């Protein structure tokens with residue numbers, strides 16, 4: 001076989017493999033492993049800012065069963081400072097390219113900036129995970145010009161101020177109304193619904209009672225018939241429910257919240273503790289499949 005045909009065959013094969021993985025990602029319950037590449041990351045102390053150690057962390061998350069790795073270069077914890085696009089690009093792109101060249105795994109990039117989205121798309125990202133739901137300038141267009149998956153997350157306000165007394169009449173209905181508007185913006189830009197994920201944004205402009213209500217009524221978000229991505233791992237809500245437990249002691253609470261989410265329809269759990277969550281979700285799947 002000619003070299004050119006052989007290369008084309010390989011490219012087609014790898015596209016089919018990625019497509020199969022995406023179909024599986026949208027239809028089964030899976031785990032997304034978190035890889036923060038921010039110096040001020042709240043849960044890993046910034047240990048993974050250097051690409052080499054980041055790659056080791058990715059390898060172990062894959063071995064533990066993560067279906068997708070979420071790389072983030074902007075801290076979105078409450079009160080976090082803004083980062084420039086240049087800083088974000090410097091942090092995220094080498095890690096994304098390193099992961100894509102070494103591992104056969106889906107990768108998402110957690111960003112709100114159009115320029116970072118576009119660069120990540122050129123570097124082979126599979127999903128854009130945007131906590132600002134494509135509201136920043138150029139973000140809708142950057143995603144529309146690609147075929148990557150897109151996660152639209154609900155947030156009230158901005159990370160710097162979002163936890164200052166958030167208030168809702170009905171948090172579930174507010175989140176649904178927000179999704180309606182963002183889905184219509186996506187449709188208007190030509191982003192197909194087959195690429196969209198929804199995320200209620202636990203801890204993003206929500207008091208403890210709002211987070212509990214969202215978890216209890218999560219199944220109401222299934223009205224959009226789109227896969228739900230849930231990020232609840234080690235969040236302050238878990239700490240608050242465990243007598244202000246610090247981040248290191250939130251494993252069991254986080255796994256319990258992941259199980260509740262999966263029982264209520266979540267398809268993708270964004271977590272720090274991959275193995276424990278994967279094990280717990282195997283129990284959920286066995287019960288759901290019977």
Ligand code: 9MG
Nearest residue numbers: 110129153199201202231232
């Ligand atoms: C980046 N990031 C931090 N928390 C998150 C959450 O709850 N959901 C999503 N999609 N991304 C998050």
